[in-house]
Amino acid sequence: MKIKFWGVRGSIPTPGKNFAKFGGNTSCVELHINKKVIIFDMGSGIVNLGDYLLKNNIKNFDILLSHFHYDHTCGLPFFQPAFNKDFQFTIRSGIEKTRGNTFEVLNKQISSPSFPITINAFSAKIKFCDFKIGKDFNIDKVRVKTISLNHPDGAVGYRVEYKKKSVCYITDHEHELKKKNKRLLDFLKNSEVLIYDSTYDDKHFKNYIGWGHSTWQEATRLAKECNIKKLFIFHHNPENDDKNMSHIESACKKIDNNFIVAKEGMFINI
Numbered sequence: 140m141k142i143k144f145w146g147v148r149g150s151i152p153t154p155g156k157n158f159a160k161f162g163g164n165t166s167c168v169e170l171h172i173n174k175k176v177i178i179f180d181m182g183s184g185i186v187n188l189g190d191y192l193l194k195n196n197i198k199n200f201d202i203l204l205s206h207f208h209y210d211h212t213c214g215l216p217f218f219q220p221a222f223n224k225d226f227q228f229t230i231r232s233g234i235e236k237t238r239g240n241t242f243e244v245l246n247k248q249i250s251s252p253s254f255p256i257t258i259n260a261f262s263a264k265i266k267f268c269d270f271k272i273g274k275d276f277n278i279d280k281v282r283v284k285t286i287s288l289n290h291p292d293g294a295v296g297y298r299v300e301y302k303k304k305s306v307c308y309i310t311d312h313e314h315e316l317k318k319k320n321k322r323l324l325d326f327l328k329n330s331e332v333l334i335y336d337s338t339y340d341d342k343h344f345k346n347y348i349g350w351g352h353s354t355w356q357e358a359t360r361l362a363k364e365c366n367i368k369k370l371f372i373f374h375h376n377p378e379n380d381d382k383n384m385s386h387i388e389s390a391c392k393k394i395d396n397n398f399i400v401a402k403e404g405m406f407i408n409i
Contacts, residue, residue, distance in 0.1 A: 140170065140171065140172050140301065140304055140306065140331070140408070140409035141170070141171040141406070141407065141408055141409065142168065142169070142170055142171075142306065142332065142406070142407045142409065143168070143169045143171075143404075143405070143406045143407075144162075144167075144168055144169075144184075144371075144373075144401050144402065144403055144404065144405045144406075145164065145167040145168065145169060145184035145185060145187055145188040145403065145404075146162070146164035146165045146166050146167035146168075146180075146182040146183055146184020146185070146214075146403060147161065147162050147164070147166070147184075147373055147374070147375055147401040147402065147403050148162060148163055148164060148165050148166070148182075148210075148374070148375050148377060148403075149165065149166065149210060149310075149311075149336070149338050149352070149374035149375060149376065149377065150165070150210050150338075150376075150377045151165070151210060151377050152164055152165055152182075152183045152210075152377075153377045153380075157380040157381055157382075158380055158381060159381065160381040160384070160385070160402070161375060161381055161384045161400065161401075161402050161403065162184075162402055162403020162404065163403070164182060164183040164184035164186075164187070164403055165182030165183045165184060165210040165211065165213065165214075166179070166180040166182035166184065166205070166210065166211050166310060166373075166374060167179070167180050167181065167182045167183075167184030167185040167188055167214065168180065168308065168334060169188055170299060170306060172281050172299070172301045173280070173301065175200075175201075175278065175279055175281060176192075176197055176199075176200035176201070177200065177201050177202075177203060177278065177281065177299060178200060178201065178202045178203070179202075179203050179205070179297065179308045179310075179334075180202075180203075180204060180205055180211045180212075180310070181202060181204065181211060181212050181213075181214045181215045181218065181230075182210050182211050182212070182213060182214055183210075183213055183214045183217075184214065184403065185214035185215070185218050186214050186217045186218060186219075188218075189214075189217075189218040189219040189220050189221075190219060192220050192226075193219055193220060193223070198220075198225055198226045198227060199226075199227050199228060200228045200229075201228065201229045201231065201278050202228060202229065202230045202231065203231050203232075203283070203295075203297055203308075204230065204231065204232040204241070204295070205288075205294045205295055205296070205297075205308070205310050205311055206232075206290060206292060206293060206294040206295065206311060207232070207238070207244045207245075207248070207292070208292070208311070209248070211311070212245065212248060215245065215249065216249050216254055216256060220263055221261040221262075221263050221265065222260070222261060222262055222263065223262065223263055224262040224263065224264075225263075226263040226264070227263065227264040227265075228263065228264075228265060228266075229265070229266040229267075229268055230245070230265060230266070230267050230268070231268045231269070231270060232244075232268075232269060232270075232295070233269070233270055233271070233272035233285060233287070233293070233295040234269050234270065234271055234272065235272075235292070235293040237292060237293065238292070240267070240269045241267040241268060241269050242258070242267035245258060245267070246258050270285065272285050272286070272287045272295055273285060273286065273287065280301065281299060281300070281301050282299070282300040282301070283297060283298070283299055283300075284297070284298040284299075284300065284326070285297055285298075286298075286309075286322065286323065286326045288309065288311060288312035289312055289313045289314070289315075289351065290311040290312055290313065290351035290352075291349075291350075291351045294310070294311040294312060294351070296308065296309040296310075296312065296323075296326070297309075298326060298327070298330065304331050304409060305329075305330040305331055305332070306330065306331065306332040306334070306409070307326070307327050307330045307332065307333045307334065307335075307367075308334045309323070309327070309333065309334065309335050309336060310334065310335070310336040310373055310374045311336055311351055311352065311374065312335075312336050312351070312352070312353055313348070313349075313350065313351045313352055313353055314353045314354075314357045316344075316345075316348075323361075324361070324364060324365055327361060327365040327367065328365045328366065329365065329366050329367075330365065330367055330368070331367075331368045331369065331409050332367070332368065332369050332370075332371065332407075332409060333358070333361065333362055333365070333367045333369070333370050333371065334371045334373045334401065335353065335357075335358040335361065335362075335370065335371070335372065335373055336352050336353045336358075336373060336374040337353060337354060337355035337357075337358045337372040337373060337374060337375070337387075338352035338353065338354070338374050338375070338376045339352055339353070339354045339355075339376060340354050340355060340356060340387075341354050341356045341357070352374070355372045355387055355390075355391065355400075358370055358372055358398075359391065359394050359395070359398055362395075362398060363395075367397075368397065369397045369399065369407070369409075370391075370395075370397065370398045370399065371399050371400075371401040372387065372388075372391060372398070372399065372400040372401060373401045375400075375401075384400060387400055388400040
């Protein structure tokens with residue numbers, strides 16, 4: 140298993156020199172498993188990932204969506220493999236009663252007057268797939284487990300397993316104060332990697348209850364309780380520049396050297 144972070148920011152891209160160290164693109168994480176490529180989310184980070192896939196002639200892959208808020212889908216219209224007839228990939232999302240299926244939602248997002256092209260302009264062979272949240276499925280020999288998260292309009296967390304190793308991707312999730320989420324704890328237990336929504340901090344969290352995000356301190360608590368090998372602080376607050384993020388990084392290292400603040404471009408072997 141190999142992981143590369145192409146976008147680590149939450150809510151909105153943050154360009155500029157004050158965000159260069161940790162990165163300003165929104166959520167997109169690439170996971171390589173035995174020559175199989177799985178991509179978490181299609182934030183602005185997927186644009187650079189698309190260029191990499193073209194350059195390296197990687198024509199088949201699967202995209203797993205956490206949800207459809209724009210910071211997690213805004214990169215799709217600029218994803219060059221979608222316009223290449225030689226590429227074939229799948230975009231998957233969990234079924235929610237409050238909205239349409241995967242194709243219907245993306246088709247509405249990429250349409251006039253919001254955008255000058257539509258999904259019909261894509262020439263790649265794209266499958267839009269829906270799954271029942273909480274029910275496992277396979278991508279070749281890779282097992283994918285799913286869990287519903289606490290976020291406005293709903294979101295999905297993933298646990299990807301292969302040969303007794305696992306990676307958990309839990310973003311856009313709000314924890315409850317002074318209450319353990321046993322369902323989530325069981326889902327995360329003993330995973331090699333946890334990538335977790337750490338938008339806020341404990342001090343200011345009460346100001347944002349209902350917004351659907353968690354804190355970096357909650358990430359460390361979950362990682363300890365679930366025996367996580369490596370924790371990656373993720374989905375950084377767009378207000379947190381490199382100086383703020385460096386303070387969080389220092390605080391995490393004091394707790395455990397395996398608690399890491401994700402940076403755009405970071406590459407990890409598992």
